[in-house]
Amino acid sequence: MVLKKVKTAVFISGTGSNLKNLIKFSLLKNSPIKINLVISSNTKAKGLRFAKLFNIKKKTYNFRNKSVTEKIILRELKINEIDLVCLAGFMKILSKNFIKKFRGKILNIHPSLLPKYKGLNTHERVIKNKEKFSGCTVHYVNSKLDAGKIILQKKVRVSKKDNPVSLKRKVLKQEHRLYPKALKKILTNL
Ligand code: GAR
Numbered sequence: 001m002v003l004k005k006v007k008t009a010v011f012i013s014g015t016g017s018n019l020k021n022l023i024k025f026s027l028l029k030n031s032p033i034k035i036n037l038v039i040s041s042n043t044k045a046k047g048l049r050f051a052k053l054f055n056i057k058k059k060t061y062n063f064r065n066k067s068v069t070e071k072i073i074l075r076e077l078k079i080n081e082i083d084l085v086c087l088a089g090f091m092k093i094l095s096k097n098f099i100k101k102f103r104g105k106i107l108n109i110h111p112s113l114l115p116k117y118k119g120l121n122t123h124e125r126v127i128k129n130k131e132k133f134s135g136c137t138v139h140y141v142n143s144k145l146d147a148g149k150i151i152l153q154k155k156v157r158v159s160k161k162d163n164p165v166s167l168k169r170k171v172l173k174q175e176h177r178l179y180p181k182a183l184k185k186i187l188t189n190l
Contacts, residue, residue: 005034006187009082011090012040016047018088023054025180032187037080041092063092070098096143106141109179111171113153118146123164134158136175138182152182
């Protein structure tokens with residue numbers, strides 16, 4: 001049976017390790033997604049090189065005027081017949097209007113065990129609070145920050161030796177497993 005892949009846009013702001021990982025996943029024969037578009041909020045985002053490397057259309061917007069930018073992005077999503085948006089290290093907060101227009105079709109990955117540690121500087125706060133566990137979460141995006149329905153989570157043990165950098169590395173490794181798994185969960189019957 002030939003699988004019809006869901007046309008996906010990935011939104012990034014920085015390094016793009018999740019983008020690279022999602023691109024590799026999308027290229028697998030049985031992957032439920034095809035990445036047709038990469039959107040960056042930062043011209044200097046390292047992750048943009050993965051779009052170039054894999055020949056994926058990319059667009060960068062500075063978001064100085066958020067409502068105008070979002071209108072342009074919505075048009076771009078329509079032109080490219082995008083059906084799913086994956087936020088992957090995207091550091092801008094999308095407006096209620098944008099989320100409404102794409103309701104139920106925007107996912108995010110967050111480097112904590114939500115609902116704990118919403119927002120920024122997750123790893124620093126986890127270490128400061130001497131948590132024994134942290135992790136990552138893939139969730140639907142709704143109008144409240146990092147509060148949409150959870151699809152999957154993965155727990156990571158925090159050791160006494162961990163610092164924000166080592167914890168980030170540990171969590172990222174799990175993020176790279178979790179995002180594809182979450183996509184399979186919602187898009188296929190596996
Ligand atoms: C990831 O850890 C991701 O979970 C986090 O940013 C990092 C991006 O890494 N996202 C957020 O904090 C969203 N609020 P990457 O650019 O290498 O994928």
